[in-house]
Amino acid sequence: MKPLRDKTDPAYIVPIHRASLSEDVYETLVSHLISLRVRPGERLSVDALARQFGVSQTPIRAALIRLETEGLVVKKFNSGYSAAPIPSGAHFRDIYAMRLLLEPEAAFLATQRMNKEGLQQLVELCEKMANLVKGDTHANYGRFALLDGQFHSLLASLCGNQVLADTLHGFYAHMNLFRLRYHSAVAEEAIKEHQAIMEAMEKGDAQAARAAMATHIAASRDRMEPYYQTEE
Ligand SMILES: [Zn+2]
CATH class of the missing domain: 1.10.10.10 (Winged helix-like DNA-binding domain superfamily/Winged helix DNA-binding domain)
Incomplete structure (x- = not known):
């Protein structure tokens, strides 16, 4: 190094x-x-x-x-x-399965009780991520992963269910995930999906926020699947 x-x-x-x-x-x-x-x-x-x-x-x-x-x-x-060693493919699949169960619900609940401040913080995180994809530089690898983690964490914290939020925080899903793959094209797709979540939240449409989050998690899983470690 x-x-x-x-x-x-x-x-x-x-x-x-x-x-x-x-x-x-x-x-x-x-x-x-x-x-x-x-x-x-x-x-x-x-x-x-x-x-x-x-x-x-x-x-x-x-x-x-x-x-x-x-x-x-x-x-x-x-x-x-x-x-740390890169977690196995089975670990990533398990994490995605859990996120797919929990995060859409967190988005649904967060939309129902959303306040101006929370919404503003989420918008700011999305803007920061959008600014990062302009360059595929080494420093961006870490920053994008951190911001994506913050976006999902904040959304979970805003859902009003502490157990749900703590469970999602405990996954620390983002950091190891980005060790599989960081590419500005991957980041651009994620940004568009975040945008769809934000649009639903801004409208106060909890059902649409839940659907948009499910779409994002499933798309992220499908983007990363080819990079999982193959195992016996
Ligand atoms: Zn994301």
Whole structure:
């Protein structure tokens, strides 16, 4: 892995300001992991990363702890952190089956109790995603995955059913999914599908929001299916 400080590296992300240093470190690591620049199983040394990023060990440790919760890195006793293996095809199929059961219902409920603020936040996330697809760059891998995750999480939080929201959050479905495939064409299709969900929500049409979410999850599943790991 090349150092973050090397400005000729396409992965170099200009730190926005010092307050967001931890976020920059986290986001850069997400990009490295999702683009498979860091291969599944590859060791992630806190010390080496701190040197490469030109930061102290604190933000590196914080990012790794967060990534472990999200299933992108694993910590083994005595051997530290490494990039998580890519989950099996069966795991992805199970996750999609659950999302298809739960997320359309979350969209239905969220539309029924939607407020202006929630709607505005969702629209902003959609706009950010639309701005990202203009370039198929390394940094976009991570950012798109994070924003898509935030969009689905926020929608789930707005449904008013805490158990449903917590269940969906617990899947951390997006991060590993994007390790299978990121492509601006994939992202463009997802953006159109999000738009259909938003149109239904803006109209307050809960049935249409439920149908649009089901269409999005099923389309996402079909886009990713060819990239699942083949298994015996
Ligand atoms: Zn989505």
